[in-house]
Amino acid sequence: LEPREGLVEELAAVVGPNNVLEDEHARADYEVDWTGRYKGRARLVVRPGTPEEVARSVVICGQGGASIVPQGGNTGLVGGAVPVNGEVVISLRRMNRLVEVDAGSGQVVAEAGVTLATLAGAAAQAGWRFGIDFAARDSATVGGMIATNAGGLHVMRHGSMREQIIGIEAVLADGQVIGRLSGLLKDNTGYHLPSLLAGSEGTLGIITRACLKLVRRDSSRASALIGVDGPEQAEEIVNRLRQSCESLAAAELILENGLSLVLKHQRRERPLPEHPAYVLVETASNRDAETELVDALADIGVVSAVLAAGANEQRRLWELREGLTDAISAVGVPHKFDVSLPAGRIRHLMAKLPDLVAAIEPNAVIVVFGHLGDRNLHINVLGLGRGDGRVDDVVLRAVLREGGSISAEHGIGRAKRRWLPFDRSRADLAAMRAIKASLDPRGIFNPGVLFA
């Protein structure tokens, strides 16, 4: 379907002419993903300022035969927010108002374009904390985090984005608005629409606002970087800490080649003598998080570790972990695999990876890190052609053979859609397609995302 004439004028009448971007240069940032691997072309970029403007824009696009790509901060890592084929990008970034921060109940109502950093700042001001945190905090938005069911550094403590949602508001393909934002903590009135929209990757509706829960703000935090002899020992340490250390809040894996890369990129000194691998752990409590961490590490016989003294050193340690994505992208355009594995299977996969990749591209560089507390590995492979899916195929199939998932937290997007049928059962996929078909019968939202 070719969009009918007059689309621009009709959209401009709703959102204002300055918020319909037609010009090639104005569109450019919306047409490429964060990694640079996915690029396309948008017919237009529309920037609504209210939920009503979103609804009216969706109706106009639908009547005009134009498909829609919802976009938030455009930090997604699976190519799900970039237009490929002349779609209209509906960017939620202008909708960045915190509608309500209720310090008493520990709840926030935020528009979809509020960034994670703004949300975290508002939570702190109200004496709370937001349960999700990750390096893209300055750009990633509430809508994008819900649509991808984002995870991050504290999932082992607070769960992923889905667990933070109390209520949601979203615009469907016919312009109808669903959901409610009344902050009800218990609400068993049929299908749970927030759960359905969490992880829907812009394929079912455009999230316009959400009511989110805040979590307790612990008064004391501590971090340590532990040197280990490999992923197996790393997993063992984390398993033991989970059992013994109540205040454990994060446990991240870094391998030596990743640490070297980030140290070089950030021009920093090595914080700990060289080891094959490292675990970065954090404790948080209202007692003495540092003593709790030191005692827990001593109990399980950790011999090589550096403890961050004070908030500044903690931040510096975490910059090493959070800087990995940037450091990798500074070297090249990576193929990213965000996988999770059953207990005890990480070592199997890691042992096989080098040979699997080298058989296809001997010069490829593999950088593995991730949220070890969730058994979620981020496998980045550098040195592959952008469109060459051969390494993707062997890596993802190896993950599936180990009983893992091909997406732990980033989603399927365009990057993983070919492999979704190998991960989910026929019945699961049929149910997912039926939901998509009933909510978006003409397939105007994010065509080509999730389903091939």
Ligand code: FAD
């Ligand atoms: P976008 O990239 O704009 O969009 C992502 C998807 O959501 C697309 O499919 C898009 O169509 C859809 N979408 C966006 N907004 C809406 C909306 N309002 N309604 C409906 N659909 C919408 N992710 C993690 O899970 N954990 C991490 O630790 C993590 N760390 C990261 C670190 C870095 C340095 C970077 C660059 C990314 C990281 N990410 C991480 C990935 C990314 O930040 C998350 O997926 C984030 O949730 C995307 O939010 P966004 O606003 O940028 O969404």
Ligand code: 2HG
């Ligand atoms: C992280 O945990 C993000 O830092 C990004 O999920 C992972 O860059 C990656 O592969």
Ligand code: ZN
């Ligand atoms: Zn991650």
